[in-house]
Structures are given as structure tokens and as C-alpha cells.
Amino acid sequence: MNSDVPILRTKGLGRRFGGLVALAGVDLTLPAGRTLGVIGPNGAGKSTLVNLISGHLKPSTGSVVIDGMDLTGARPWRIAHAGVGRTFQIVKPFRGLTVADNVAVAAMFGPAAVRSPARARREAAEVLDRVGLGGKDALSPAELSVADARRLELAKALALRPRLLLLDEVLAGLRPAEIDPALRLIDELKNDGLTLLIIEHVVRAISAISDEILVLHHGRVLTQGPPERVLSDERVIEAYLGRRYTRKNRS
Numbered sequence: 001m002n003s004d005v006p007i008l009r010t011k012g013l014g015r016r017f018g019g020l021v022a023l024a025g026v027d028l029t030l031p032a033g034r035t036l037g038v039i040g041p042n043g044a045g046k047s048t049l050v051n052l053i054s055g056h057l058k059p060s061t062g063s064v065v066i067d068g069m070d071l072t073g074a075r076p077w078r079i080a081h082a083g084v085g086r087t088f089q090i091v092k093p094f095r096g097l098t099v100a101d102n103v104a105v106a107a108m109f110g111p112a113a114v115r116s117p118a119r120a121r122r123e124a125a126e127v128l129d130r131v132g133l134g135g136k137d138a139l140s141p142a143e144l145s146v147a148d149a150r151r152l153e154l155a156k157a158l159a160l161r162p163r164l165l166l167l168d169e170v171l172a173g174l175r176p177a178e179i180d181p182a183l184r185l186i187d188e189l190k191n192d193g194l195t196l197l198i199i200e201h202v203v204r205a206i207s208a209i210s211d212e213i214l215v216l217h218h219g220r221v222l223t224q225g226p227p228e229r230v231l232s233d234e235r236v237i238e239a240y241l242g243r244r245y246t247r248k249n250r251s
């Protein structure tokens with residue numbers, strides 16, 4: 001790995017669905033070890049951006065370069081093997097497997113390719129502890145609360161041992177008291193050297209963990225920069241944050 005090469009670079013990235021332009025002309029450079037927060041109104045194109053990077057959608061325009069390798073349009077497994085993990089906004093567990101086996105399967109088939117099932121299970125137990133699901137390993141995913149189902153998504157992504165982790169609203173559905181422990185976990189991941197791209201609607205959370213914030217609006221980049229600057233930008237307040245947020249934070 002060459003540390004001068006950004007772990008993620010997109011150029012002119014875009015995606016159309018029929019006549020709808022979901023994303024257009026997104027240029028993004030994410031150096032290794034940094035955390036980029038992505039915010040924007042519903043339908044702004046945030047999940048589409050993640051899906052294009054992870055290979056779950058093919059771009060209509062532009063390129064995706066991961067760690068110097070052009071992986072534009074590559075299949076998800078290839079992108080996972082390049083070190084990219086992700087969570088889904090709509091959780092996608094294997095419903096026939098226990099919580100522990102969901103994570104063990106990820107450990108076995110990800111880039112880390114843990115060959116022995118026993119070792120994959122041990123790794124799964126460690127990851128489950130880390131995300132706060134210790135003790136729930138034998139449950140079926142259907143028995144999990146909304147918040148725990150999101151923790152399972154995160155555990156599956158971490159079991160791949162990614163270098164770049166794309167998190168699509170992992171804090172959604174958490175109670176206020178659960179947000180701080182989740183932020184501490186994300187901080188630990190940053191300290192471990194992981195590069196993160198995080199989509200989040202909880203503005204307090206995203207500004208606490210992001211080095212920079214990118215704002216999407218109607219599929220385009222409205223602005224990108226340090227959290228304080230972006231969150232006080234009049235265009236961002238107008239398009240996304242609204243006046244209630246401004247009043248609360250200025251008083």
C-alpha cells in the first residue's frame with residue numbers, strides 16, 4: 001500500500017434510473033485513515049453513492065478507484081476483496097442462520113478468508129462482543145431489535161476486516177442513550193486506522209466523528225469541508241438543516 005494513494009477516489013461518478021438522475025458528477029478523494037461524513041435530504045443520492053462504490057450498482061458515468069485500482073463497474077465481491085466493507089440501510093441478514101453464523105460466514109468469505117469454521121466462529125464472537133451483541137449469538141436475526149439488527153450489519157461488515165468501511169445510517173433507530181456508545185465504537189475503529197465513509201442524519205453525531213462532511217443535494221455535491229464550516233453554510237441550512245437547527249445552535 002502506498003500511503004500517498006487515496007484509498008478511494010471517484011471522478012464524475014453518476015447514476016441514472018430511467019429519466020431520474022440519482023447522482024451526477026461526484027468527485028471524491030478519501031485519503032487513508034480519514035472519516036468522511038455524507039449528509040443530505042432524503043433522496044439526495046447518499047445510498048446510491050455507497051452502492052456505486054461497493055459495486056451493488058453500476059455507474060452510468062464516471063469512475064471508482066480503490067487504493068489505486070480502477071474498479072469501476074466491478075462486482076461487489078471483487079470490491080470487498082479490495083478491502084471495502086459496507087452496511088445496508090435496509091438490513092440484509094441471512095435469515096436462516098443464527099446471529100453468530102451470519103458473522104462467521106462474512107469472516108470466511110471476505111478478503112480475510114478465514115478458512116476454518118472454528119476460527120471464523122471465534123472471530124465472529126469477538127466482533128459481536130465489540131459491537132455490543134455478545135450474548136445474542138444464538139438468536140435468529142428476526143429476533144433482534146431494530147438497533148441490534150443494525151449492530152449485526154456492522155458486525156458482518158467488520159468481519160471482512162475492511163480497510164475502507166461504508167456505513168449507511170447505522171445509527172438510525174438507536175435510542176439517544178445508545179448513540180454515544182455507538183460513537184465510541186466508531187472512534188475506536190478510526191483509531192484502528194480504518195477509513196470511513198458515513199451516511200448519517202444525526203447531525204451532532206456526524207459532526208463529532210467526521211474530519212470532513214460532504215453534502216449531497218439532488219444528486220450533486222452542494223459543498224464539502226470541515227464540519228463547522230459546512231454546518232454553518234447558508235446553502236446547507238436552506239437545503240437540509242432548516243431554520244430550527246440554526247436557531248437552536250446559534251442561541
Ligand SMILES: Nc1ncnc2c1ncn2[C@@H]1O[C@H](COP(=O)(O)OP(=O)(O)OP(=O)(O)O)[C@@H](O)[C@H]1O
Nearest residue numbers: 017020022040041042043044045046047048049089
Ligand atoms: N433502484 C432504484 N430504482 C429507481 N430509483 C432509485 C433506485 N434507487 C434509488 N432511486 C432513486 O434515486 C434517488 C436517490 O436515492 P437514494 O436512495 O440514493 O437517496 P438517499 O440520499 O439515500 O435517501 P434517504 O435519506 O431516504 O436514504 C431517489 O429519488 C430514489 O428514489
Ligand SMILES: [Mg+2]
Nearest residue numbers: 046047048089
Ligand atoms: Mg439512503
